[in-house]
Amino acid sequence: MGWRAGIQTLVRTVYPSACLSCGTNIDGDTGLCSKCWLSSHFIAGLVCNSCGCPLPGASSHDEICDACLHSPRNWTAARATFLYRDGAKKLIWELKYSDRAEIATAAGPWLLKTLQPILPENPLIAPVPLHWTRLMKRRYNQSELLSHNLALTGRFEHVPDLLKRTKRTPPLFGLNMEERELWLQNAIAVNSKMRRLVKGRHIVLVDDVMTTGATLSAATEACYLYDVASVRVVFLARAAKND
Known part of the structure; x- marks a missing residue:
C-alpha cells in the first residue's frame, strides 16, 4: 500500500487535479473548485421524497410536493444531486455530448451520497437505456456511465443492459408530460435475459436529468411487470419547477 500511495502522491504533484468545469488546478478529489462547486446548485436540505425537488423548511418525515400529491409517481422514491442550471447544466451537457467520461467518474461519490437516504438493501443498479440507433450515433450512454460509477463506488451489482x-x-425536449407519456408507451422493456434476475429485487434506476419524469416512469413500469420488490430512481440533476 505504501508504494502505491507514494506513486499517487507523485502523480498528483506532477499532474495536479483540475476542476471538471473550469480547469483550475484543485487539491483533493472533489472534482470541482470552490467557485464551480457553489455554482453547481447541489441539492441539500428537505426534498420531495417522490421527485427530489427542494422543499422549504425542515421536517423529520418524508415529505411530498404538491405536484407529486396531485400526480403520484409510480416509483418508490427519488433523489437528485443538482438543480439543472448554471454549472451543473454545463457539466451534464459536456458529459452528454463532449465525451467527458471523467465527469461520470467524479459523479460516482456524488450519486452515492444523493442515494443514501433512500438506499435499499442489496440494490440492483441499472441505467435508463438509449435506443440502439441513438447509441450508435453518440457512441455511449451517459446514464450508463453514471450508473457504472455509482455501482463501482457503492460496490453494488450493476446490470447495464437490464432495460x-x-x-x-x-427528442422529447419541449414536450409536456402527456405528450412525453404518449411517445413513451411501450418504448422501454426489461431485457428478456434479465427477467429472472429482477424478481424480488430492489431496483435503482439512474439517469442524467429528470424533467417531467416520463422516461423514468416508463422504465419503472417496465420493471414492475416482473415482480420487482421496489424501484427507486436517482438522477444527477433535475429541472427546477420554475425553469
Missing part, C-alpha cells in the same frame, strides 16, 4: 428501448422516440 432496452423497444422503439425510437423523437
Whole structure:
C-alpha cells in the first residue's frame, strides 16, 4: 500500500487535479473548485421524497410536493444531486455530448451520497437505456456511465443492459408530460435475459436529468411487470419547477 500511495502522491504533484468545469488546478478529489462547486446548485436540505425537488423548511418525515400529491409517481422514491442550471447544466451537457467520461467518474461519490437516504438493501443498479440507433450515433450512454460509477463506488451489482428501448422516440425536449407519456408507451422493456434476475429485487434506476419524469416512469413500469420488490430512481440533476 505504501508504494502505491507514494506513486499517487507523485502523480498528483506532477499532474495536479483540475476542476471538471473550469480547469483550475484543485487539491483533493472533489472534482470541482470552490467557485464551480457553489455554482453547481447541489441539492441539500428537505426534498420531495417522490421527485427530489427542494422543499422549504425542515421536517423529520418524508415529505411530498404538491405536484407529486396531485400526480403520484409510480416509483418508490427519488433523489437528485443538482438543480439543472448554471454549472451543473454545463457539466451534464459536456458529459452528454463532449465525451467527458471523467465527469461520470467524479459523479460516482456524488450519486452515492444523493442515494443514501433512500438506499435499499442489496440494490440492483441499472441505467435508463438509449435506443440502439441513438447509441450508435453518440457512441455511449451517459446514464450508463453514471450508473457504472455509482455501482463501482457503492460496490453494488450493476446490470447495464437490464432495460432496452423497444422503439425510437423523437427528442422529447419541449414536450409536456402527456405528450412525453404518449411517445413513451411501450418504448422501454426489461431485457428478456434479465427477467429472472429482477424478481424480488430492489431496483435503482439512474439517469442524467429528470424533467417531467416520463422516461423514468416508463422504465419503472417496465420493471414492475416482473415482480420487482421496489424501484427507486436517482438522477444527477433535475429541472427546477420554475425553469
